[in-house]
Amino acid sequence: MSDRFRLTIAQLNATVGDLRGNAQKARDAWQAARDAGADMVALPEMFITGYQTQDLVLKAAFTEQAVAAVMELGQSLTGGPAIGIGGPWREGDKLYNAYFVFRDGKLVARVLKHHLPFKQLFDELRLFDSGPISGPYVVGDARIGSPICEDSWYPDVAETLAETGAEILVVPNGSPYHREKLDLRMGHMVGRVVETGLPLVYVNMVGGQDDQLYDGASFVLNPGGKKVVQLPPFQEAVEHVDFIRTTEGWQAQPGLMAPQPDAWEQDYHAMMLGLREYLRKSGFRKVVLGLSGGIDSALVATIAADAIGPENVRCVMLPSEYTSQGSLDDAADCATRLGTRLDTVKIDCARDAVSGALAHLMEGTQPDVTEENIQSRLRGVMLMALSNKFNEMLLTTGNKSEVAVGYATIYGDMAGGYNPIKDLYKTRVFETSRWRNANHRDWMMGPKGEVIPPQIISKPPSAELRPDQKDEDSLPPYEVLDAILEGLVEKDLALKDLVAQGFDADTVRKVEKLLYISEWKRYQAAPGPRISTKAFWLDRRYPLVNRWRDEL
Numbered sequence: 001m002s003d004r005f006r007l008t009i010a011q012l013n014a015t016v017g018d019l020r021g022n023a024q025k026a027r028d029a030w031q032a033a034r035d036a037g038a039d040m041v042a043l044p045e046m047f048i049t050g051y052q053t054q055d056l057v058l059k060a061a062f063t064e065q066a067v068a069a070v071m072e073l074g075q076s077l078t079g080g081p082a083i084g085i086g087g088p089w090r091e092g093d094k095l096y097n098a099y100f101v102f103r104d105g106k107l108v109a110r111v112l113k114h115h116l117p118f119k120q121l122f123d124e125l126r127l128f129d130s131g132p133i134s135g136p137y138v139v140g141d142a143r144i145g146s147p148i149c150e151d152s153w154y155p156d157v158a159e160t161l162a163e164t165g166a167e168i169l170v171v172p173n174g175s176p177y178h179r180e181k182l183d184l185r186m187g188h189m190v191g192r193v194v195e196t197g198l199p200l201v202y203v204n205m206v207g208g209q210d211d212q213l214y215d216g217a218s219f220v221l222n223p224g225g226k227k228v229v230q231l232p233p234f235q236e237a238v239e240h241v242d243f244i245r246t247t248e249g250w251q252a253q254p255g256l257m258a259p260q261p262d263a264w265e266q267d268y269h270a271m272m273l274g275l276r277e278y279l280r281k282s283g284f285r286k287v288v289l290g291l292s293g294g295i296d297s298a299l300v301a302t303i304a305a306d307a308i309g310p311e312n313v314r315c316v317m318l319p320s321e322y323t324s325q326g327s328l329d330d331a332a333d334c335a336t337r338l339g340t341r342l343d344t345v346k347i348d349c350a351r352d353a354v355s356g357a358l359a360h361l362m363e364g365t366q367p368d369v370t371e372e373n374i375q376s377r378l379r380g381v382m383l384m385a386l387s388n389k390f391n392e393m394l395l396t397t398g399n400k401s402e403v404a405v406g407y408a409t410i411y412g413d414m415a416g417g418y419n420p421i422k423d424l425y426k427t428r429v430f431e432t433s434r435w436r437n438a439n440h441r442d443w444m445m446g447p448k449g450e451v452i453p454p455q456i457i458s459k460p461p462s463a464e465l466r467p468d469q470k471d472e473d474s475l476p477p478y479e480v481l482d483a484i485l486e487g488l489v490e491k492d493l494a495l496k497d498l499v500a501q502g503f504d505a506d507t508v509r510k511v512e513k514l515l516y517i518s519e520w521k522r523y524q525a526a527p528g529p530r531i532s533t534k535a536f537w538l539d540r541r542y543p544l545v546n547r548w549r550d551e552l
Contacts, residue, residue, distance in 0.1 A: 003245040005142045007170065008033035008041040008081065009229075011216040011237045013207030015281055016050030017062075019069040023048060026073060026085055029238055034080035036240045039140045041083050042170050044205035045149050046097060048073075048087035051174035051205060052212065057127055063088045063095065074102030082108070082139045084146065086172050094129040099146050099172050101137055109137030113148040114157055121176065121212065121530065121538035124150075133157050136166035142243070142250065145198075149173045152202075153188050155195055162196035168243060168250050169193075169200040177215040177270050178533050179263050182233075185217075190225040197223050199243065199252050206236055208277025211422075211527045211537060213270045217260065220252045232258035234269045235443070264435045267424070267531045268303075269443065274529030275420045276307040279393060282417075288392040290383055290413070291315035291335060291342065293327030294461060296421060297397040298334045298452045299433050303420045304395060305446035310339035314392055317344045318379045320351065322467060326459070333453045338446060343386075347378045354378065376412030384415055393417045396526050401426040401478060403525060403536060404485050405511065406518030414525055422528025423535045425485065426461075426478040433457050476507050484511045490534045495550040505552055512550060520544045 010029035014022045026043055033041035045051060049066045056062055070087045077083055082103040089098035089110060097113035112131020116124035133156065136143040145166030151157040152171045161169065169192065175185060185202065193200050199222050206216035213234075220229035220241055229252065231237045242253040261269070279287070287304050291297045297315075304313045317331045335342035354374050362370075387394040396416035398408040400423055408414050421429060433452045440448040461478075462470050475481055484503055487493040488511065498508045522536050523544060534540050 002141045005140060005243040005250065006036065006038040007201060007241050007243065008036060008038040009201065009203050009218050009231065009239045009241060010041055010043045011204060011206050011218045011231050012043065013236055014047050014050040014205060016053055016209055017056065018050065019048060019066055022050060023069050023073045026083065030077050030080060030083050032238050038081045038240055040081050042172060042201065042203045043085045044203055045086040045172040045174040047085050050209065052209065057088055063090055070100050074100060074107060075105045077102060078105040084170065084172065096131050097124065097128045097148060099148050103139065111146045111148060113151060115150040115154055117150045120533060133160045135164045136161055143167045144170050146170050146172060149175060152192055158192040158196050162198055166198060169198050171200060171202050173202060173204040174214060175204050176530065177213040179267060179531055181215065182217050182260060189221055193221045193223060193225050199223055199250055201241065206234060208274045211530045211535065213274050213529055222252050223249065228252050229255040230257045230260065233260060233266060234273050264432065268432060268436060270531050271420045271529050272303050272306045275303060275418060278418050279308060284393040286312040286314065286392040287395050288314040288316060288383060288386050289395040289397060290318055290379055291331045293330035293456065295429055295433055295456050296399050298456050299429055300395055300397045300420050301334065301338055301340060302436055302446060302451050305338045305340055306444040309445040313340040315340050315342045316383060316386065317342060318347050318382055319344065320347050320375055330453055330456050334456060337451045337453065345382050347375060347382065350378045351375055373409045373412060376409035380412045380415035395420065397421065399426045399429050400424055401482055401485060403522060404489060404518065405475065405514035406521050407475060410521050410524060414521065416526050419526045419528035423531045425482045427482045430457060480507065481511065484508055488512060488515055489540065490532065495552050499552060516546055519546065
């Protein structure tokens, strides 16, 4: 009997629907594990299909091809380590989230997920059936138990595995990122280790899928809860971990301990990677965006430059008579610092043409938000034309504060394919811009240094759709607005709770009203990376028509 067991953690990036490409990634990881003399290589949850598949997994043809891809892969891998890989499994009219384990070309275990997540952005109860709690499987001289993702967040599956002979827990995951997520995971996994007395290997997916980011950050815990291996966040990694049999059971040997950055860096990395992945997996190599001279578009341009390189970013200034010289200068300064292209397209003539065409119908009315929105929508038309002509994805630039209260023009500045700062409140936009000016990392493709001009950060925000316009003409100061929104959106507080915190009652009522009446806009908004637990779309689902209002 061997007293050493080597496990290879394959923290890899799967693409939803790319069965052949995902299988090849798994094969490459298996070969790396074989070359390292590993006994087993473990890949993440649902790796063969990518994650999350949403309703794609309900399509019978897709599921059949995914299972066939898993079986073909597993049966072809002989003369090396065992391989664990996630994928769907159908039995009769039941569909399961499964984990397949092959050794020497033979299927030795098929674990079925028992607990199906249905909160926040998950809806697995709608897609899959709950499987029975599986027992351990044997790989070499070790008995392995594999709670699949959510199964490890509750005691029962891990305890059953321990009671039926499991010696090491290998947990395949598709665990999406949100701020401070690693601490949350760690707390649950330490609980399983303490309860069972077994070492635990947390194998997480990495990469982006639509609005979701998978941060990897896989780790290994020894009995007692001591972390001995930590993989880096937001990058692929294949790491070999040795376990030694002791009189008290298997113990993992200390290995790589990659540093885990603070929340500001992780959020920025998530937004950058979300854009990079969305473009790559959608087949786009370049982007275009309106660069107004304001902080939101400056930050989006910076994220884009870091994601795909400044040479692949086209910035466009679309001035009107209300655009200040300061905004023109700031946009040019920002593009120069970033090294991006900057084009200028004036909208005055187009605006005059639209106004003239509508003049006979609007005669006798006073100018209002209608005329302001015409300007914004004309900018959207111009930017979409460039997007179509040059195959450059149009990025939108509205922050979470604006998206929340509808301070954005549908079919205007909301037009586009992806919004990197959709889940970032305005106050965090300011702080994130300061962070990026002070920091540069190897994973950034943009230049080092103060890439966002300081005057863009310090000046009062303005949409510049009428003379001397400021955001605070229509909205509370962003420090107040964001605090109220965090109460209403992130914490689901009642109005009375916010008033008790010291906020003005009329201001709280106004913000709540704007939040609810803007729901229809958010339904039509571009996707963007989820970095909080209450991102708009899957985390927070409200009716478009809603007459209820909280009462004080």
